[in-house]
Amino acid sequence: MxxxxxxxxxxxxxxxxxxxxxxxxxxxxxxxxxxxxxxxxxxxxxxxxxxxxxxxxxxxxxxxxxxxxxxxxxxxxxxxxxxxxxxxxxxxxxxxxxxxxxxxxxxxxxxxxxxxxxxxxxxxxxxxxxxxxxxxxxxxxxxxxxxxxxxxxDTKPPVAAWPGVAGGKVAHSAAASSITPTRTDPTPGSGGAAVRDMWIDGKWTYPLPLDPATLSVGAHTWAVALGDAASNGAKYTLTFQITTSVGDLRALVQRYVTARKVSASNGDRLLALLAQADAGGDAAVSALTSFGALAAQVVPEGYMRDSLVKDAAYLVEELRGVPHPDVATGVTVSAAPGMDRAPFRLPSASVINKKPKFRVLLFGNQPGAFRHEHIPLTMAVIQDLGRTNNFDVDVYDYLAPDVSVPNPFESIERLSKYDVVIGVSSVGNGVFSTARPTQADPNVKVDEQAVLKQFVNQGGGFVALHGATDSMHGWDWYKGLTGGEFDNHGSNGSGLQNTCGACNIGELVTEDDTNPATGQFPQRMKLVDELYNWVGLPRQKTHVLQTLNESTYVGSIGAGAGRVEGADHPISWCQNYDGGRSFTQALLHNWQNTLDPLFQKNMLEGIKWAAGRTEANCVSHDEVRKLVAAGTADGSIDAGTAADLNQALTASYNAYLVKDYADALTQATTLRRLIDSSQGGRAHSVLRDRAHELVTWMRNLDGKSVHLGFVSQPKTTAVGAGEVAVFSAPAEGQNVAYQWQVKTPGSADWADMTGETSFAIAVTAAPEVADSEYRVRITDPTGEVVSRSASLKVSGR
The missing domain is CATH 2.60.40.10 (Immunoglobulins)
Known part of the structure; x- marks a missing residue:
């Protein structure tokens, strides 16, 4: 047995x-x-x-x-x-x-x-x-x-601890990774411990590892609110003390030189003063005082300058016997909410109004593909919008057969009943088949791809929500319709959002607030959602409306960002596409955003525009390029004019991609002038309208952009022989790069100064360099500007 x-x-x-x-x-x-x-x-x-x-x-x-x-x-x-x-x-x-x-x-x-x-x-x-x-x-x-x-x-919330904070003290030069809190959920808990909120000294901040250099010496608090998969929550607050030493200052200077925020030569001067401070006593006081004065001149304004200048003053006080009492440190625990429970709502039968303004179709994915949790609630909310805004809403979804209409993609006659088709996370390569059996006769096959394309070609609207961009990866026309092809997304603990385990906390930036779908958003706002990364860049072919600020979530505590986009991360856009209109909102996995009035208006206005019931500026360079090509092909634009148009259009597009909106506007204005001065028929009228929209769009972006220029410029300086003269010229722009130049007495030419690539230089005065002139050239992707020159005057010669 x-x-x-x-x-x-x-x-x-x-x-x-x-x-x-x-x-x-x-x-x-x-x-x-x-x-x-x-x-x-x-x-x-x-x-x-x-x-x-x-x-x-x-x-x-x-x-x-x-x-x-x-x-x-x-x-x-x-x-x-x-x-x-x-x-x-x-x-x-x-x-x-x-x-x-x-x-x-x-x-x-x-x-x-x-x-x-x-x-x-x-x-x-x-x-x-x-x-x-x-x-x-x-x-x-x-x-x-x-x-x-x-x-x-599971009745116990997750637990936070700071094992890297010994005795409640943190060295000013400590690495952020060494003091990041750990997060655990007591066994046999639900797991998925996630940082839901974070505060530094009582101020909310994105949950990124904390760089101690951004804080002043002394007492601080670091609080994190954690949640687990069961919806338990708790807030842990660490009170700690930032300490400093000559060694910390040395490490910080080296860090800033490596980051190219301080030039190597200025770094060497600062490090030499710290070497003198190692001797202690009065010599250390003098060296640290000089160090603080020099750092105030050659380190960029902000926390980097503050960390060096204030630390030097703090150490001088210690050497002079000024008492600095220790801080009472430790961790306290308080209540905090966990995640909210997601409401259970399913789509209803068709929304039918007495005199509807238009009609929309909601559809999900085909069986077998990943099923997004937000689909039923999003469908129900759009039905609510249809009831309150007088448009009819039908549903076609395999998981809601009782309320679904027969397959509307079986014929253009069926699909043409709608003004807008809305893909609600319609994931999968099998969403639109080229040979799907019809419901009436399985032996008869229908080409759903051809039906959808014909619908758009005839002026139909398409709205892609979230996972609709993760579909039809082998169909280039559809990828063009949605404007972006999903590649991947990040990850997080399920204690942040139980129906969105890959949700992250990041910043949403509204780039174009002139569109009715985005005008209600603040320019920047906190966002919790699943953040898609793309195959290719949607900006290349669409009119971008909103972007993500990756610096707010890449490297988040306990989370991953996937393969990220970098400095430019579009997340919603619109476009006139192949005879129709297409609106894409790649957010909305998080059900809380679906219930947010900001996003409900976003969906509503996107739907209305796609239905052709409102107007919005959704022009793109790619659309104008195709219109020029079409005009050239039908003979309404001659070859010479086409060449001039394409030259201005390409120049505007290239400037737009690197966010040089001033030049993009200039070139778009040239394009518009060329079109306005030429002749043409009705098709030419569409091109003229789009050219005017392109100018308006670039002007709007240019008005919000940071232009390359100097905050202040170098001034002539007089010092004694052997003393250090500092010339500075801080600038603003997109990722500014500096290069200092010198023109020695008797020379007619400017020469680059090797290694002098920060906003300030320090020059040791000597009689032979008296009356030398110094200036700086700054560049960013939008161009370059050269400062006025300043002379070195050596007194007492």
């Missing part, structure tokens, strides 16, 4: 013993089993759990939506006790239930009799993730087949 068989016999024997041990009085019987007992086992119902909360949406399989009524998220209870509600029927008497929680010993629970029906409750206590096995037993000892139910209890 196998060990498994022996184990099974022992289990059945134990079960029988447990049943026989139940007193007859407890069972509600005064004697032996009734003669009516047939020997049949009880019929066991599926157990339920309580307490019961409002239905919570935890995602979907590819076959069904899966709501949950647990008090927490992800099927977890956040209360300490969960009641198992048991029931069964028997042809005579249900005597008891036998409950086994995980690997615990079986427990017999007497049944409460009501005729031939028996009920009981059993309370499961304590944090656990257990499978509960339960059986019903009648008075004769007959046992039902066993059933199981999962009971998941």
């Amino acid at each position: 196998s060990s498994r068989t022996r184990s099974g016999l022992r289990s059945r024997s134990a079960l029988a013993s447990a049943v026989l041990a139940v007193p007859a009085l407890v069972l509600g019987s005064t004697g032996p089993a009734s003669a009516a007992e047939s020997g049949a086992a009880p019929v066991l119902d599926n157990a339920t759990l309580s307490p019961v909360a409002e239905p919570n949406y935890n995602g979907a399989t590819n076959t069904a939506y899966t709501p949950s009524t647990t008090t927490g998220t992800g099927g977890w209870f956040t209360n300490d006790e969960v009641t198992l509600n048991l029931s069964a029927t028997d042809d005579d008497v249900v005597a008891s239930f036998v409950v086994t929680v995980g690997t615990d010993a079986a427990v017999t629970v007497p049944a409460v009799r009501n005729g031939n029906r028996g009920t009981a409750t059993y309370v499961v206590r304590g944090d656990r993730n257990s499978t509960v096995r339960y059986v019903a037993v009648d008075a004769a000892g007959n046992a039902s087949a066993a059933k199981t139910i999962s009971v998941r209890i």
Whole structure:
């Protein structure tokens, strides 16, 4: 006999013993089993759990939506006790239930009799993730087949700790990675510990590792609010002290030189003064005082300058005996909310208004592809928008067959009933087939791709929401329609958003607020969502509306960003495309954004524009390029004019890509002037309109951009021989690069100064360099500018 068989016999024997041990009085019987007992086992119902909360949406399989009524998220209870509600029927008497929680010993629970029906409750206590096995037993000892139910209890929030902070003190030059908090969820918790919020000295900040150099010497607080997958939350606040030393100053100078924020020669001067400070005593006071004065002149304004200047003053105070008391440090814990439970809403039957302004179709993906959790709520919200804004809404979605219309992509006649088609995370290469069987006759195939393309060619609108860009990767026309092709996205702990485990906290930047879909957004705002990265750059062919500031989330604590885009990361855009209109919003995986009025207006205005009911500037350089090509092909634009137009258009496009909006505007204006002065028919009129829109767009971007230029310019300086003269010329622009130049007495030419590539230089005065002139050339992607010159005057010669 196998060990498994022996184990099974022992289990059945134990079960029988447990049943026989139940007193007859407890069972509600005064004697032996009734003669009516047939020997049949009880019929066991599926157990339920309580307490019961409002239905919570935890995602979907590819076959069904899966709501949950647990008090927490992800099927977890956040209360300490969960009641198992048991029931069964028997042809005579249900005597008891036998409950086994995980690997615990079986427990017999007497049944409460009501005729031939028996009920009981059993309370499961304590944090656990257990499978509960339960059986019903009648008075004769007959046992039902066993059933199981999962009971998941997590009452403890995740825990933060700062193992890199020894004794509550942090050296000013410490690396950010060495003091980043750890995050753990107590076993056997739900896991997924994520940073939901972070504050430095009480000010909210994006959850990035903290660079101690950005803080002053002294006391500070660092607080993080953590959440887990069950929706528990807590806030941990570290009070710590930034300390400094000559060694810290040396490390910071070296860091700033490596980052090319301080030139190597200025760095050498600063390091030489620190070497003198190592001697201690009065010499150290003098050296540190000089160090602070020089740092104030040659280090860029901001935390880098402050960290050096203020630390030097602090160390001078220490040398002079000024007391600096220690800070009371430690970690405190307080309450903080975990994630909200996602509402469970499904799309309804078609929204039909009495006199609708237009009609839209919502569609999801085909079976087998990844199913985004936000789809049903997003569809329901768009239906709400249809009711309140008087447009009809149909649904075509395999997971909502009861409310779906017949396949609208079977013919252009069906699809032409709609003004806009909306892909609601319609993921997968099988979304539009070139040979799908029709519903009427499986032997007849339809080319859905051709139907969709014809719909757009005839002026139809398309709205791509989130995962609609992760579709039809082998169909170039569709990728052009959506304007961007999904490549990947980042990751995070599920304690941030349980229906969006890859959501990150980042900054959304509204680039074009003249569009009705984006005018309601602030220029910059905190965002929690799944942040897509792209194959190629959407900016090359579309009219970008919003972008992401990657510096706010790349390297976030406990999160990943995937293969990122870099300095330019478009996330929503619009375009006139192949006869139709296309609007893309690649956010909205997070259901909380779908319920946000800002994004609801974003969807509404995008839908209205795609339907042709409103106007918006969605021109792109690519669209104008195609119009010029079409005019050249039909003879309405001659070859010479076409060459001039393409030259101005290409120059404007190239400047736009590097965000030199001033030049992009200049070239777009030239393009418009050329078109306005030429002749043409109706098609030429469209080109003229688009050229004017291009100028308006570039002017808007130019008005918001930072132009290359000097904040201040170098001034003539007089110092004594052997003293150091500092010339500075801080500038602003896009990633400014500096190069200092010198013209020595008697020379007619300017020469680059080797290694002098920061905003300031320091020159040791000597008689032979008196009256030398210095200037700096600054460059960024938009061009270059040269400062006025300043002379070195050596006094006492």
